[in-house]
Amino acid sequence: MQPKATEQQVQHVCQLVKDMGLTDHVIHGTELTVVAVIGEDRRKDQGRLEQAPGVDRVMRVLAPYKLAARESRQERSIVRLSEQCTFGGKDISIIAGPCSVESEEQIMQTARMVKEAGAHALRGGAFKPRTNPYAFQGMGEDGLKLLAAARAETGLAVVTEVVTPDDVELVSKYADCLQIGTRNAQNYKLLEAVGAQSKPVLYKRGMSMTIDEYLQATEYILAGGNNNVVLCERGIRTFEDHTRNTLSLSAVPELHHRTHLPVVIDPSHGTGHARLVPAMARAAVAAGCDGLAIEVHPDPEHALTDGAQSVTPAVLAEMIASVRRVAEAVDRRCGEPVTLAV
Amino acid sequence: MQPKATEQQVQHVCQLVKDMGLTDHVIHGTELTVVAVIGEDRRKDQGRLEQAPGVDRVMRVLAPYKLAARESRQERSIVRLSEQCTFGGKDISIIAGPCSVESEEQIMQTARMVKEAGAHALRGGAFKPRTNPYAFQGMGEDGLKLLAAARAETGLAVVTEVVTPDDVELVSKYADCLQIGTRNAQNYKLLEAVGAQSKPVLYKRGMSMTIDEYLQATEYILAGGNNNVVLCERGIRTFEDHTRNTLSLSAVPELHHRTHLPVVIDPSHGTGHARLVPAMARAAVAAGCDGLAIEVHPDPEHALTDGAQSVTPAVLAEMIASVRRVAEAVDRRCGEPVTLAV
Amino acid sequence: MQPKATEQQVQHVCQLVKDMGLTDHVIHGTELTVVAVIGEDRRKDQGRLEQAPGVDRVMRVLAPYKLAARESRQERSIVRLSEQCTFGGKDISIIAGPCSVESEEQIMQTARMVKEAGAHALRGGAFKPRTNPYAFQGMGEDGLKLLAAARAETGLAVVTEVVTPDDVELVSKYADCLQIGTRNAQNYKLLEAVGAQSKPVLYKRGMSMTIDEYLQATEYILAGGNNNVVLCERGIRTFEDHTRNTLSLSAVPELHHRTHLPVVIDPSHGTGHARLVPAMARAAVAAGCDGLAIEVHPDPEHALTDGAQSVTPAVLAEMIASVRRVAEAVDRRCGEPVTLAV
Amino acid sequence: MQPKATEQQVQHVCQLVKDMGLTDHVIHGTELTVVAVIGEDRRKDQGRLEQAPGVDRVMRVLAPYKLAARESRQERSIVRLSEQCTFGGKDISIIAGPCSVESEEQIMQTARMVKEAGAHALRGGAFKPRTNPYAFQGMGEDGLKLLAAARAETGLAVVTEVVTPDDVELVSKYADCLQIGTRNAQNYKLLEAVGAQSKPVLYKRGMSMTIDEYLQATEYILAGGNNNVVLCERGIRTFEDHTRNTLSLSAVPELHHRTHLPVVIDPSHGTGHARLVPAMARAAVAAGCDGLAIEVHPDPEHALTDGAQSVTPAVLAEMIASVRRVAEAVDRRCGEPVTLAV
Structure with missing residues (x-):
């Protein structure tokens, strides 16, 4: 989330994550808040979250390929x-x-x-x-x-x-x-x-x-x-x-x-x-x-x-x-x- | 041509150019010799000349497209x-x-x-x-x-x-x-x-x-x-x-x-x-x-x-x-x- | 962490984070575990964690500049x-x-x-x-x-x-x-x-x-x-x-x-x-x-x-x-x- | 030169080349004219010619370094x-x-x-x-x-x-x-x-x-x-x-x-x-x-x-x-x- 994101914006992102059938997990840092998205997300489009208000960036942790891995x-x-x-x-x-x-x-x-x-x-x-x-x-x-x-x-x-x-x-x-x-x-x-x-x-x-x-x-x-x-x-x-x-x-x-x-x-x-x-x-x-x-x-x-x-x-x-x-x-x-x- | 290319190598390149149906033109510089290739070369593969002995590089002067030009x-x-x-x-x-x-x-x-x-x-x-x-x-x-x-x-x-x-x-x-x-x-x-x-x-x-x-x-x-x-x-x-x-x-x-x-x-x-x-x-x-x-x-x-x-x-x-x-x-x-x- | 990282490896990373004066926070996902590092890390070298056993990648969330921000x-x-x-x-x-x-x-x-x-x-x-x-x-x-x-x-x-x-x-x-x-x-x-x-x-x-x-x-x-x-x-x-x-x-x-x-x-x-x-x-x-x-x-x-x-x-x-x-x-x-x- | 360059433009470029203390050499192709520039040009700025009217491009043939060569x-x-x-x-x-x-x-x-x-x-x-x-x-x-x-x-x-x-x-x-x-x-x-x-x-x-x-x-x-x-x-x-x-x-x-x-x-x-x-x-x-x-x-x-x-x-x-x-x-x-x- 952006450094000045409100708690309401964080909650909105969490709801979007739940709507995608995934699990949200909020981490409050010293300068900003991170929402971890948990689940099998290889088929999901990470771009969807980037537009939500207060979101700074979406970073992918899991590689989006499976059979080749x-x-x-x-x-x-x-x-x-x-x-x-x-x-x-x-x-x-x-x-x-x-x-x-x-x-x-x-x-x-x-x-x-x-x-x-x-x-x-x-x-x-x-x-x-x-x-x-x-x-x-x-x-x-x-x-x-x-x-x-x-x-x-x-x-x-x-x-x-x-x-x-x-x-x-x-x-x-x-x-x-x-x-x-x-x-x-x-x-x-x-x-x-x-x-x-x-x-x-x-x-x-x-x-x-x-x-x-x-x-x-x-x-x-x-x-x-x-x-x-x-x-x-x-x-x-x-x-x-x-x-x-x-x-x-x-x-x-x-x-x-x-x-x-x-x-x-x-x-x-x-x-x-x-x-x-x-x-x-x-x-x-x-x-x-x-x-x-x-x-x-x-x-x-x-x-x-x-x-x-x-x-x-x-x-x-x-x-x-x-x-x-x-x-x-x-x-x-x-x-x-x-x-x-x- | 490379700085130490022989006259024979220059002649060989000129022959290759003629074989391609194009015209050759030799320019003797202070440190090296350049062979200019004249003609409608848009359909020719410039790579062919690069392998000839003594050739340093092939540079294309004419753009290889025509209808879009x-x-x-x-x-x-x-x-x-x-x-x-x-x-x-x-x-x-x-x-x-x-x-x-x-x-x-x-x-x-x-x-x-x-x-x-x-x-x-x-x-x-x-x-x-x-x-x-x-x-x-x-x-x-x-x-x-x-x-x-x-x-x-x-x-x-x-x-x-x-x-x-x-x-x-x-x-x-x-x-x-x-x-x-x-x-x-x-x-x-x-x-x-x-x-x-x-x-x-x-x-x-x-x-x-x-x-x-x-x-x-x-x-x-x-x-x-x-x-x-x-x-x-x-x-x-x-x-x-x-x-x-x-x-x-x-x-x-x-x-x-x-x-x-x-x-x-x-x-x-x-x-x-x-x-x-x-x-x-x-x-x-x-x-x-x-x-x-x-x-x-x-x-x-x-x-x-x-x-x-x-x-x-x-x-x-x-x-x-x-x-x-x-x-x-x-x-x-x-x-x-x-x-x-x- | 890598998909097959052991619990011991996760704990080792957490210890390294604490040694750096930062706070660790573990998130268990469906396929892998993520260790969030919380704190003012702009002066820290993220490369240090990448070598720990079981670590897959280190991703930076916070921009490492401050006065220009x-x-x-x-x-x-x-x-x-x-x-x-x-x-x-x-x-x-x-x-x-x-x-x-x-x-x-x-x-x-x-x-x-x-x-x-x-x-x-x-x-x-x-x-x-x-x-x-x-x-x-x-x-x-x-x-x-x-x-x-x-x-x-x-x-x-x-x-x-x-x-x-x-x-x-x-x-x-x-x-x-x-x-x-x-x-x-x-x-x-x-x-x-x-x-x-x-x-x-x-x-x-x-x-x-x-x-x-x-x-x-x-x-x-x-x-x-x-x-x-x-x-x-x-x-x-x-x-x-x-x-x-x-x-x-x-x-x-x-x-x-x-x-x-x-x-x-x-x-x-x-x-x-x-x-x-x-x-x-x-x-x-x-x-x-x-x-x-x-x-x-x-x-x-x-x-x-x-x-x-x-x-x-x-x-x-x-x-x-x-x-x-x-x-x-x-x-x-x-x-x-x-x-x-x- | 550009395909439609005039003879006068070609002559102007030849003069510029001479002014630089180098030798010019004109090649008339089927679709355009090329001016070869001959001489020790390693210290010259090739950009100077590019602005002359009718010039399309300047291509360098000789490498501009000497001691390392x-x-x-x-x-x-x-x-x-x-x-x-x-x-x-x-x-x-x-x-x-x-x-x-x-x-x-x-x-x-x-x-x-x-x-x-x-x-x-x-x-x-x-x-x-x-x-x-x-x-x-x-x-x-x-x-x-x-x-x-x-x-x-x-x-x-x-x-x-x-x-x-x-x-x-x-x-x-x-x-x-x-x-x-x-x-x-x-x-x-x-x-x-x-x-x-x-x-x-x-x-x-x-x-x-x-x-x-x-x-x-x-x-x-x-x-x-x-x-x-x-x-x-x-x-x-x-x-x-x-x-x-x-x-x-x-x-x-x-x-x-x-x-x-x-x-x-x-x-x-x-x-x-x-x-x-x-x-x-x-x-x-x-x-x-x-x-x-x-x-x-x-x-x-x-x-x-x-x-x-x-x-x-x-x-x-x-x-x-x-x-x-x-x-x-x-x-x-x-x-x-x-x-x-x-």
């Missing part, structure tokens, strides 16, 4: 995309591939190269949400088919983005994991749609979402019955201009503290510059992440999208080797690279 | 929702109403009260994108019908949000103007869907979009053939904690400088606190905005959503009176309030 | 720089002048021109804190003498920056008001130094300070016995790139709500672009500010510093005329321009 | 605080200690404990810049004497903050390294003062400084002749609220790319929560940093300042052991802990 589960969740690709256990899995599927040759070549470099899953966009409407928007279903073909050849799990509820069924037919991009992080209809099916979801944090908002939005997926959610920090929007976004690695220990879900880091979008990716990938693993998502293009100079942040397969291979050493230094594991039979 | 049109666009409600001319129109349609009594009562207070359009959400999945999500089509009934009685134009492409047809049947909310500001499928129909669109800026990104995304609507777009600044995400968002009023003169589209300000979401709304509404009009969007609830303490930022009809009436004076001080006009016949 | 004074403070220049009453006073004092001709000419345009005080830096060490750093005491000469001729009050405690005595000998710049907003030794003398202080908000931190830092000045403090919002650091800073006008009603001190707006630094200054100056007045600080240069193209954000005297005159109309529309006053006798 | 030196700089404590070579050195020196017992006990835990330098504030004027401000010279005594006993190098130019001589008498805190990051008089003496400087990035601004400000120290500068990222101000600041680890590879100076990370201020410190310390080392600064208090619950972010000596010992493993995984070294002779 650490308290709701004893163990960490493990999300499995394929036998070689899991998130949340001892293994650190690496998702690698181009921003967009551009052609059969490009995706097949990349798939083979990232497999040999040691990656566990192939990423590649068939439906691309581009900032600019005149930019390349993706190959659509043809791109999905190419990803499936690349999986058939390499055994890599396939991760690809879905941008609208109507495409969820189609994309889940081809993919092992559906990605929700940062621009759709609060597209709740889309979150509901991926929550209503059973394929794992790689859910990227919105570029200006707090951790609290992120976990509340995650509830949209979990509430639909799909618990196979992998969280992904991909950089937040700040004043910094040496990177495209600011990669906030403290999200890793914080999310592990608050939720049982695995956490993947995307240093490619998180920095926007290929030269910063390897150092940040190592840092992410040292911070305790459960996986990495890396943009790779065999020829970044000629990529149709996001060339600046793509590393070459050669850089990827070197990076995974160094990541493996860091993983072991923090008692994790990152599987050995595989040479594909010719 | 001031250059594309001599006059300011006027968007008309109804005879009494237009944006972009001399008149400042006011959209007022509750965050959500909650019941027939609530919306009818509010509609009458905001009409008498001097508003020109009624807002109210039937489909609500809520941060928390357990919070009230709106009345759906029943809410739309109540809005239409309120229009029939008061003559107010109806503005309401659409959250997914599948609902566009339904919402446009009832509404005079479709609102795109901040969380869907980069939901490009939704932007395309409202661009493919003809009802005016109130398009809110994403909470962490730059003005450049905002206008690029606006192109998604314009490119579909719908020019009836009203832009809306509703606060951006910053470190400030005394408000829910930071209302960035410099967006008004900046958007007017760059585009021909009208600009509305939403001081309710822009501050999150009812007590800050009237001052910011006056400031917005003095900054040159073409309209205001204000959250109003007859009983904010009992609102199901966003009570903290809703003003009462009495505060709205007073605020519009003061806004009218400011409007005249900057040679604009804000229509007189109307007393409804009983 | 609205509660400590019934009326708004009026700060007087000269007979024509006061802040905090009905009058809106305008401080105008160049970023730097560059020469006798430049400052004298500017002083006459801003006086005729209707300004009430002359600003101009003699000691400049520049981002770049190789940039022009100001004329020092010679600049101060020129400012005093300009005051003698025009009657304008003089506002100028002080950058280090050692210069406070010197600057206060010449100036009517000492300015603390944004880069020194948390230079506490400097705040103490200006608090220990009696000349009014124009204290600019740090570019990433919250309102709370700003008012806490203001206490450094007030605690020294100098109550003549004028607060100044000059833009905050955000992700926006169309302006040098984001001018956060909601600071005006918020500061008026929390403190009795007057508030000035600086739209020149707040936007960084001359073409945005007039609209934002009008908006600031409509938001309720008590004064404006405007950068003016007779020849911005040849200014040694901050040319991009300086308006010409002609633009200033026009702007003040329009500001005057807005001031009247919000029941304030902005004195008529004066023609200097020749 | 990578180009100015072939090798990385090594800064030596003592035989055991160097930054910039293969070794990663750890600075540990309390926020404030509080008493002889506290600092002596902490010094012994951090030494045994494996730290290389002791930190502790004798002069504290506190947000709140009523909070504990440090012990002053008595605190410095205690730090010197702790060095005598343990052999740890001493790092302590200096907050005003007048104290530089005093502090440098006792300390091995002078710290500039984040709130003084743009207190240029203080930067000049530490640049004019020869003790190493631990210079913390301002909480809202870009990397460019940070390196420009670093020039203030280097330009005075003191090259012994250790940079320190300690978290930036963003919208995130789960941490006190957002620790931006991409600053490590970016600073190493741009400058020859060593980089230290402060995960204590960078997160504000003791439970996040060990993970972020490991991440920092994996990202390539040259050292760590860690807040340690033997009894964080009873620390006078910053208890929430202080770890205990036991946690420090464990953390250094894990940091050592990560250091080796990235081919660095972090010296073995030492047991003090009794």
Whole structure:
């Protein structure tokens, strides 16, 4: 309450609390009075009380999400995309591939190269949400088919983005994991749609979402019955201009503290510059992440999208080797690279 | 180019530029060399060049949007929702109403009260994108019908949000103007869907979009053939904690400088606190905005959503009176309030 | 407390609270327990409790500043720089002048021109804190003498920056008001130094300070016995790139709500672009500010510093005329321009 | 230039460029004209051109700092605080200690404990810049004497903050390294003062400084002749609220790319929560940093300042052991802990 709130105003607030089906509890301080509101308030709108006369502020004590919360589960969740690709256990899995599927040759070549470099899953966009409407928007279903073909050849799990509820069924037919991009992080209809099916979801944090908002939005997926959610920090929007976004690695220990879900880091979008990716990938693993998502293009100079942040397969291979050493230094594991039979 | 770039690296970049169908132009400075890229590059991905050896940075000179740009049109666009409600001319129109349609009594009562207070359009959400999945999500089509009934009685134009492409047809049947909310500001499928129909669109800026990104995304609507777009600044995400968002009023003169589209300000979401709304509404009009969007609830303490930022009809009436004076001080006009016949 | 905190942990926290000389009060909720801490805690470090076992978070209820708080004074403070220049009453006073004092001709000419345009005080830096060490750093005491000469001729009050405690005595000998710049907003030794003398202080908000931190830092000045403090919002650091800073006008009603001190707006630094200054100056007045600080240069193209954000005297005159109309529309006053006798 | 700039306007800009002693070079594009400005422009104010008629924007190509730039030196700089404590070579050195020196017992006990835990330098504030004027401000010279005594006993190098130019001589008498805190990051008089003496400087990035601004400000120290500068990222101000600041680890590879100076990370201020410190310390080392600064208090619950972010000596010992493993995984070294002779 405000310092000069009257006893009548305090009583009015207590009545409002009772009207909400909650319990009130008044604390008289030396300079002001506080009304504690007790009860399961996660579904209540705290804004309602702020307008009552004499009220100074409403502060929330209880986190407004439940299924994602650490308290709701004893163990960490493990999300499995394929036998070689899991998130949340001892293994650190690496998702690698181009921003967009551009052609059969490009995706097949990349798939083979990232497999040999040691990656566990192939990423590649068939439906691309581009900032600019005149930019390349993706190959659509043809791109999905190419990803499936690349999986058939390499055994890599396939991760690809879905941008609208109507495409969820189609994309889940081809993919092992559906990605929700940062621009759709609060597209709740889309979150509901991926929550209503059973394929794992790689859910990227919105570029200006707090951790609290992120976990509340995650509830949209979990509430639909799909618990196979992998969280992904991909950089937040700040004043910094040496990177495209600011990669906030403290999200890793914080999310592990608050939720049982695995956490993947995307240093490619998180920095926007290929030269910063390897150092940040190592840092992410040292911070305790459960996986990495890396943009790779065999020829970044000629990529149709996001060339600046793509590393070459050669850089990827070197990076995974160094990541493996860091993983072991923090008692994790990152599987050995595989040479594909010719 | 980097300070130590070789002539060969410069030539390689020039070749890449030519490969993109653009013209190169080399400038030798005292400490480094710059390659100017000339041509219609709005559809090109500048990231592609950044990876070439010896390249330091790629800087864009030309704005990557076209239809929204001031250059594309001599006059300011006027968007008309109804005879009494237009944006972009001399008149400042006011959209007022509750965050959500909650019941027939609530919306009818509010509609009458905001009409008498001097508003020109009624807002109210039937489909609500809520941060928390357990919070009230709106009345759906029943809410739309109540809005239409309120229009029939008061003559107010109806503005309401659409959250997914599948609902566009339904919402446009009832509404005079479709609102795109901040969380869907980069939901490009939704932007395309409202661009493919003809009802005016109130398009809110994403909470962490730059003005450049905002206008690029606006192109998604314009490119579909719908020019009836009203832009809306509703606060951006910053470190400030005394408000829910930071209302960035410099967006008004900046958007007017760059585009021909009208600009509305939403001081309710822009501050999150009812007590800050009237001052910011006056400031917005003095900054040159073409309209205001204000959250109003007859009983904010009992609102199901966003009570903290809703003003009462009495505060709205007073605020519009003061806004009218400011409007005249900057040679604009804000229509007189109307007393409804009983 | 954390959801699984033991009774013993709660008791330990209560003991810590008692050890701090405060009173504890335990509230048992449905899912967790809260320990309310009662007492004059403004001098206590809330961080100390956060480390106790079982503690989840510490939330502060009482603002940690006192002298600046609205509660400590019934009326708004009026700060007087000269007979024509006061802040905090009905009058809106305008401080105008160049970023730097560059020469006798430049400052004298500017002083006459801003006086005729209707300004009430002359600003101009003699000691400049520049981002770049190789940039022009100001004329020092010679600049101060020129400012005093300009005051003698025009009657304008003089506002100028002080950058280090050692210069406070010197600057206060010449100036009517000492300015603390944004880069020194948390230079506490400097705040103490200006608090220990009696000349009014124009204290600019740090570019990433919250309102709370700003008012806490203001206490450094007030605690020294100098109550003549004028607060100044000059833009905050955000992700926006169309302006040098984001001018956060909601600071005006918020500061008026929390403190009795007057508030000035600086739209020149707040936007960084001359073409945005007039609209934002009008908006600031409509938001309720008590004064404006405007950068003016007779020849911005040849200014040694901050040319991009300086308006010409002609633009200033026009702007003040329009500001005057807005001031009247919000029941304030902005004195008529004066023609200097020749 | 703006799309509709006239040839005359272009010529006027070219003349302005020549007047600045620089060379102009005109490029005619398909939609607009660009004037390239060639020459050593680091000391020029780019704002001057922005006001010329027809100018749209001024974009800087060359970084405005020189001594700190990578180009100015072939090798990385090594800064030596003592035989055991160097930054910039293969070794990663750890600075540990309390926020404030509080008493002889506290600092002596902490010094012994951090030494045994494996730290290389002791930190502790004798002069504290506190947000709140009523909070504990440090012990002053008595605190410095205690730090010197702790060095005598343990052999740890001493790092302590200096907050005003007048104290530089005093502090440098006792300390091995002078710290500039984040709130003084743009207190240029203080930067000049530490640049004019020869003790190493631990210079913390301002909480809202870009990397460019940070390196420009670093020039203030280097330009005075003191090259012994250790940079320190300690978290930036963003919208995130789960941490006190957002620790931006991409600053490590970016600073190493741009400058020859060593980089230290402060995960204590960078997160504000003791439970996040060990993970972020490991991440920092994996990202390539040259050292760590860690807040340690033997009894964080009873620390006078910053208890929430202080770890205990036991946690420090464990953390250094894990940091050592990560250091080796990235081919660095972090010296073995030492047991003090009794």
